[in-house]
Every structure is written in C-alpha cells, then in structure tokens.
Amino acid sequence: MTExxxxxxxxxxxxxxxxxxxxxxxxxxxxxxxxxxxGSQAHAKMLAHTGIISHAEGEALFxxxxxxxxxxxxxxxxxGIDAEDVxxxxxxxxxxxxxxVGKKLHTARSRNDQVGTDTRLYLRDQIHQIRQLLRDxxxxxxxxxxxxxxxxxxxxxxxxxxxxxxxxHHLLAYFQMAQRDWERLADVYSRVNxxxxxxxxxxxTTFPIDRHYTAKLLDFDHVYANSxxxxxxxxxxxxxxxxxxxxxxHLSRLSEEVxxxxxxxxxxxxxxxxxxxxxxIMPQKKNPDVPELVRGKTxxxxxxxxxxxVIMKGLPLAYNKDLQEDKEGIFDSVNTVKACLEAxxxxxxxxxxxxxxxxxxxxxxxxxxxxDVADYLAARGVPFRxxxxxxxxxxKTSIAAGKLLKDLQLEEWQQIHPAFAADIYEAISPRQVVxxxxxxxxxxxxxxxxxxxxxxxxxxxx
Numbered sequence: 001m002t003e004x005x006x007x008x009x010x011x012x013x014x015x016x017x018x019x020x021x022x023x024x025x026x027x028x029x030x031x032x033x034x035x036x037x038x039g040s041q042a043h044a045k046m047l048a049h050t051g052i053i054s055h056a057e058g059e060a061l062f063x064x065x066x067x068x069x070x071x072x073x074x075x076x077x078x079x080g081i082d083a084e085d086v087x088x089x090x091x092x093x094x095x096x097x098x099x100x101v102g103k104k105l106h107t108a109r110s111r112n113d114q115v116g117t118d119t120r121l122y123l124r125d126q127i128h129q130i131r132q133l134l135r136d137x138x139x140x141x142x143x144x145x146x147x148x149x150x151x152x153x154x155x156x157x158x159x160x161x162x163x164x165x166x167x168x169h170h171l172l173a174y175f176q177m178a179q180r181d182w183e184r185l186a187d188v189y190s191r192v193n194x195x196x197x198x199x200x201x202x203x204x205t206t207f208p209i210d211r212h213y214t215a216k217l218l219d220f221d222h223v224y225a226n227s228x229x230x231x232x233x234x235x236x237x238x239x240x241x242x243x244x245x246x247x248x249x250h251l252s253r254l255s256e257e258v259x260x261x262x263x264x265x266x267x268x269x270x271x272x273x274x275x276x277x278x279x280x281i282m283p284q285k286k287n288p289d290v291p292e293l294v295r296g297k298t299x300x301x302x303x304x305x306x307x308x309x310v311i312m313k314g315l316p317l318a319y320n321k322d323l324q325e326d327k328e329g330i331f332d333s334v335n336t337v338k339a340c341l342e343a344x345x346x347x348x349x350x351x352x353x354x355x356x357x358x359x360x361x362x363x364x365x366x367x368x369x370x371x372d373v374a375d376y377l378a379a380r381g382v383p384f385r386x387x388x389x390x391x392x393x394x395x396k397t398s399i400a401a402g403k404l405l406k407d408l409q410l411e412e413w414q415q416i417h418p419a420f421a422a423d424i425y426e427a428i429s430p431r432q433v434v435x436x437x438x439x440x441x442x443x444x445x446x447x448x449x450x451x452x453x454x455x456x457x458x459x460x461x462x
Contacts, residue, residue, distance in 0.1 A: 026079055028328050029086045035121035036086050036114070037069045040094075042217040043109055043197065050210050052108060057101050064098035065090070086118075087111050108207035109200065112231040112319040116196035119327065121218065123192045123240055126334045127185050133341040134182045134247070135459060138175050140349045142455045145171045149448050151356060152363045152430050153268065163371060164363040164430045167354065169443040172451050177250040179458060184243045192236045195220035199230035202318035232318040234308065237326050241305040244333045248298040251340050255291030258352065262288050267358050275351025290347045294340045301336055304329030367395050369405055369428040372436070376427050380419040390417060 015023065041062050048058025068090055071077035083089035095102030145168035155165040195218060198204070198211035204227045211223045224230030261268035276286045307329055311322050370391050377387035394416055398405060405428055413420035426432055438444035441451075 020084070021081060023084065024081050025085045025324050025327065026081060026083045026089060028331065029115075030079070030089075031327070031331055032115075032118040032122055033072055033086050033090065034069060035118045035125075036090055037065050039114065039117045039121060039197065039218065040090065040105060041065050042214045044105060045217060046210055046214045047104070047107060049213055050208050052207050052209070053101075053104050057104060060098045060101050061094070061105050064094045064102060067097055068093050085111070085115075087114055108198070108205040108209050110202075110231070112201050113196045113199040115323075116199075116231055116233075117218070119330070120192050120194070120196070120220075120236065123236070123330065123334075124189065126338075127189050127192065127240070130244075130247075130334070130337055130341070131182050131185050133338055133345070134178050134185075137341050137345045137348075138178045138182075138455070139459060140345050141171050141175045141178070142452060142459065144168075144348060145175070145448075145455075146452050148354065149445055149452070150431070151354065151359060152434055153359050154362050154366070154368060155443075161366040161368050163368050163437075163443075164434050165443045166434055166445060166448045167359070168448045168452065172448070172455060174250065174254050175455050177253075178247075181243065181247045181250065184246065185240075188236070188239045188243050190221065191239060193219075193221045194236075195223045196230035196233070197223075199224055199227035202228055202231055228318045232315065232320075232323075234312055234323065234326055237330055238305070238308050238312065241301070241308055241329065241333055244337045245298075245301050245305050247337055248294075248301045248340065251344055252295045252298040254344065255294040258291045258347070259288050259295070262286075262352070267355060268362070269352045269354055272351050272353065275347045290343050290351065294344060297336050297340055301333045304333045363430040364406070365404075367398075367405060369430070369433050370395055372428050372433050373405060373424070375436075376424060377417060377419055382417070382419060 014020075044053075044058050044061035044065065047053045047061075048055045053061075068077060071093070077093055079086070079089035079093070083092065091102065091105060094105060148167040148171070151167040152164050153167045153170055154161050155163045155170070195211065195215040197214050197218070198209050215221075215223045224233070258269065260266050262271050271286050271288055273286075275290050277289045278285050278287065308326060311325055315322060373391045373394070374384060374387040377390065378384040382390075394405070394408075398408065406425065410420070410422060410424075413424055427436075434443050435445050438446055440447065
C-alpha cells in the first residue's frame with residue numbers, strides 16, 4: 001500500500017498501489033509546476049494582505065515557494081508518483097523547507113480553484129508563444145510573396161485548372177488565414193484571463209479573502225462572478241482547442257498543396273535536402289515528410305477538441321475528477337501546434353524552391369483564360385451569359401482540334417464573333433489575365449503589392 005495522503009485521515013487505509021497510479025496526475029501535471037508556484041505565491045500574499053496569516057508567515061511562504069521553484073529548475077526537486085499531483089508535491093516540499101507554516105498555504109483554497117488558476121496561467125503563456133510563432137510564419141509568407149508578385153501559378157477550383165494567379169496572392173491567402181488565427185487567439189485569451197482563485201471547492205470560503213487582489217497580482221483581467229462556474233468552467237479550454245484545431249486546418253491545407261506541388265505531376269517546387277528524406281529502397285525518392293507530418297498531426301489536435309467536448313457534455317456542477325483529463329490534451333495540442341508552426345516556417349524559408357520556369361509554362365497549358373474571353377466580349381457590349389455560351393463552344397471545338405485559345409488565328413476568332421480584334425491575344429496572355437484582375441482583394445499585381453504593404457502593417461501590430 002502507498003503512503004496515506006493529506007486528505008486521507010478520513011480513511012482507514014491508503015490507496016491500492018494500482019489505484020494510486022491510476023489516480024495520480026503528477027506524470028503530466030508537473031508541466032504546471034512553475035504556474036502553480038506563481039499562483040501560490042499570489043495566494044500567500046493575499047492571505048497576509050487580508051490578515052488571515054501574519055506578514056511574516058506570508059513572506060516565509062513566498063520565499064519558500066521561490067526555493068521550490070529554483071530547486072525544480074536546477075533538477076533537485078523531481079516529485080514522483082507518491083506526490084499524486086503537482087499541487088501536493090509543491091506543498092509537501094514547501095512544508096519541508098519552512099516547517100508547519102507551510103501547512104497554512106492551503107487556507108481558503110481548494111485544489112479545484114488552484115488547478116483552474118494554474119491551467120489558465122499556463123494557457124496564457126502558451127497563447128503568447130503561439131501568437132509569436134504565427135507572426136514568424138506570416139513574416140516568411142510575406143517575404144516569399146514580395147519576391148514573387150509577378151510569378152504566375154495555376155489557380156484551381158475542384159482541383160481543376162481555373163484561372164492563373166500571382167504566386168504572391170496565393171501565399172497571402174495563407175497569411176490572411178494565419179491573421180485570423182492570431183486574432184482568434186487574442187479573443188480566446190480574453191476568456192482564459194479570468195481568475196477562479198478564491199472560488200474554493202465550489203461555494204467560496206468563510207475566510208475574508210480578496211479575490212480581486214490575487215487577480216491583480218496575477219494580471220488577470222477579471223474574476224469569476226460565480227464560484228460554481230469558476231471551478232467547473234472549461235469553456236476556455238474548448239475555445240483554445242478549437243482555435244488550435246483551426247490553426248492546424250490551415251497548416252494542413254498548405255501542407256497538402258506543398259505535397260502536390262512537389263510531386264512529378266505538378267513539379268511546381270523542389271524540396272531541399274534539409275527538409276526532406278529518402279526512401280529505404282527507392283534511391284530516387286525525395287519525400288515531403290514535413291508537410292505530411294503536419295497533415296497527420298492535425299488529427300491529434302482535432303481528437304483533443306472532441307475529447308474535451310465529450311468530457312464536458314455530461315458533467316453536473318461543480319468539479320468532477322473527469323476534469324483531470326483536460327490537461328494532457330491541452331499540453332499535447334500546445335506542443336503540436338508550436339512544433340508544426342515552427343516546422344512549416346522553416347520549410348517555407350529554407351526547405352523548398354519554386355520552379356519558376358515550370359510555373360511559367362504551366363499557366364500556358366490550359367483554358368484558364370476562357371473567362372477572360374467572355375469578359376472581353378462583355379466589355380464590348382455582348383451580354384455576359386451570351387458571351388459565356390459562345391466561349392464554351394469555342395473551348396469545345398478547340399479541344400477537339402487539339403488547340404489552345406492562344407493558337408486560334410484572328411480569322412477564326414472573328415468567325416466566332418465580329419467583336420474580336422487583334423488585341424484578343426494580349427487580353428488572354430497569362431500575365432494580362434492576372435494583371436487585369438485589379439478589383440480590391442484580387443490577384444492583380446497592383447492589388448497584390450498593396451496587400452503586401454497592408455500585411456507588413458499588420459505584422460507591426462503587437
């Protein structure tokens with residue numbers, strides 16, 4: 001049998017060893033140790049501030065907790081399974097350092113509001129880090145876009161050639177996705193940054209605590225207005241996991257494109273050795289491992305979101321042990337998102353090269369300029385739907401003849417409709433097709449250059 005725990009005087013015997021291992025969270029919630037110490041230091045200050053303990057006791061608790069922090073950082077404090085969780089581990093070590101005054105730390109507090117505080121402090125820190133990684137990712141996208149405003153790439157709908165695009169415009173679409181991710185995390189942060197400290201187990205406390213004082217010490221914007229809600233709320237975790245999942249959606253979409261672009265069928269990019277691997281039996285292979293792993297890891301984060309929703313859907317108020325299961329999913333999602341953002345940023349910056357000649361050829365191989373023929377006629381007074389039908393017939397007959405639109409002779413154009421003139425060839429050239437789409441937010445070069453300026457401005461916002 002294991003050693004009896006702090007709460008176990010109510011019980012005749014200790015937990016069965018297997019149940020103790022099953023019940024313990026120290027193996028993963030040790031991740032929270034520094035946040036637990038920070039929260040406990042604020043709690044100790046508040047106890048002294050309100051006269052619940054003396055100032056001398058408050059100072060002893062604060063300095064003792066700081067010693068625990070330093071011991072952990074130096075590898076001298078490494079609690080094991082007997083500690084059950086990070087909160088008991090810190091309190092036990094604190095009491096060894098400062099004596100019986102350490103037992104006063106838990107006055108007017110429960111593990112329920114304590115773990116809620118720790119988790120929010122952790123997520124706050126991680127959101128800042130993820131937002132910075134998003135900025136790094138966005139910066140690389142803009143850097144590449146700036147060099148490729150007039151580089152053309154086929155645009156697709158339904159994975160069929162649709163219309164040519166500026167490569168910069170294509171990359172800036174991912175910049176905008178990441179911008180929404182950056183903004184979304186700021187919104188999530190506002191609901192993470194609410195303090196449950198002082199809610200107690202579920203009903204508050206009889207001690208004259210000052211919850212706003214601890215909230216200010218810990219830089220929380222608000223405190224929970226309802227103690228039941230404060231200890232049982234995990235909306236903030238669900239929102240974070242949702243935001244993390246959307247980040248992974250965006251990274252996975254870009255990953256899929258890079259995988260396609262690197263294939264022999266597309267040949268739009270070349271993978272550099274620093275970000276690719278080979279086959280164990282096929283010496284010619286160069287595999288896009290980074291985007292494939294990002295695409296694969298996306299499912300992990302989705303799974304954690306689903307798990308959190310399922311955990312919460314049937315829980316009565318207030319705290320339930322099920323909520324111990326929130327941490328591993330949060331921790332893994334944080335680590336996965338950070339690793340994937342870093343890897344994709346490196347891949348874009350150092351791991352691939354766009355094959356400009358292949359791209360230039362690719363935009364001349366199809367009928368992606370057909371809409372521009374219809375627009376040409378519409379600009380000369382032909383109703384667009386009529387023009388659309390005319391061009392549809394032209395494409396059909398051209399395919400049958402093995403020709404592209406650019407291969408038609410002027411006489412053939414004029415047989416189709418007398419509005420066609422010699423300038424039709426310039427109008428349907430890939431570069432002009434792209435340049436002409438100068439509506440706000442379009443792929444026209446003027447718009448793309450302005451979009452890059454706007455993106456640089458957004459990157460300067462903290």
